[in-house]
Amino acid sequence: MRRITAVLAATAVVAVLSACSTGSTDEGADVLSTPTTAAGSGATTPAATAPTEAAPAADVPAGPTAITLTAGDEVVTAVLNDSRVSQDLLAMLPAQLPWFRNLGIEYITELDAPLTETGPFYTDVQPGDIVYYNPADSLTIIYEETSSVPTLTLMGEVTSDLSVLRSLPDDVVFTVEVAE
Numbered sequence: 001m002r003r004i005t006a007v008l009a010a011t012a013v014v015a016v017l018s019a020c021s022t023g024s025t026d027e028g029a030d031v032l033s034t035p036t037t038a039a040g041s042g043a044t045t046p047a048a049t050a051p052t053e054a055a056p057a058a059d060v061p062a063g064p065t066a067i068t069l070t071a072g073d074e075v076v077t078a079v080l081n082d083s084r085v086s087q088d089l090l091a092m093l094p095a096q097l098p099w100f101r102n103l104g105i106e107y108i109t110e111l112d113a114p115l116t117e118t119g120p121f122y123t124d125v126q127p128g129d130i131v132y133y134n135p136a137d138s139l140t141i142i143y144e145e146t147s148s149v150p151t152l153t154l155m156g157e158v159t160s161d162l163s164v165l166r167s168l169p170d171d172v173v174f175t176v177e178v179a180e
Contacts, residue, residue, distance in 0.1 A: 064156075065090055066179035069141075071172045074164050076141075077179065078130055080156035085132045088115040089139070089155065094177035097139075101170040105144035109174075111137045123148040128158040141165065 062082060067090075069076040080086040099107040117134045125131065129142045131152040141158060143165040158165075 066159075067093070067156075067176060068179050069174040069176050071168060071174050074168060075160070076158060076164055076174075077160040078141075078156055078158045080130070081154065083153065083155060084116040084118045085153050086155045090178065094175060096173055096175050098171065098173050099141075100172075101168075102140075103146075105146045106140050106142045107165060107168075107172070108133075108138050108140050111139065113137065117153060119153060121150055121152060122154055123150055123152070125152065126157075127162055129154060130156040130158065 064082060065080045065086070067078050067080055069078065080090065097109040097111075099109045102108050114134065114137045115132060117132065125142055125146060125148040127143050127145060131140050131142065132138070132155050133140055133149070133152055135151055139155070140152075143158070143162045
């Protein structure tokens with residue numbers, strides 16, 4: 001009886017492994033990189049690609065980088081650290097991003113794509129902190145005392161007076177760019 005059970009288990013493992021195989025002998029083939037054509041349209045659409053880690057752009061400065069966030073006549077100054085997540089944001093700049101006030105303590109903007117998250121996570125948030133919240137692919141500017149969640153990465157800090165953030169409307173579009 002044990003021998004039959006062992007043979008059945010081995011057969012099941014082989015069947016599962018065979019089902020996972022592509023059957024291709026070309027070890028370098030990337031099934032996800034083949035473009036597809038919509039039926040009858042002749043238009044080619046890109047196929048999904050395997051996720052890759054973004055590399056910082058060559059023109060992104062190393063070390064802390066001063067940025068400005070401008071909404072109308074109001075300018076907020078800040079400094080981003082040299083983390084991978086900050087480097088990814090810098091590579092996107094300049095950018096116009098819609099922000100919304102959350103609970104009277106912070107402004108949040110949601111990004112279209114995730115930034116490279118390598119940590120470390122921290123929970124000691126302070127007014128003026130600029131953080132990345134990876135579960136929602138969002139940036140947050142904290143301007144009032146608050147508690148934290150364990151999935152924040154510190155990106156930098158606001159260097160100007162935080163009262164500017166308190167006086168802005170609940171919904172605002174900031175032009176974010178590297179300071180000159």
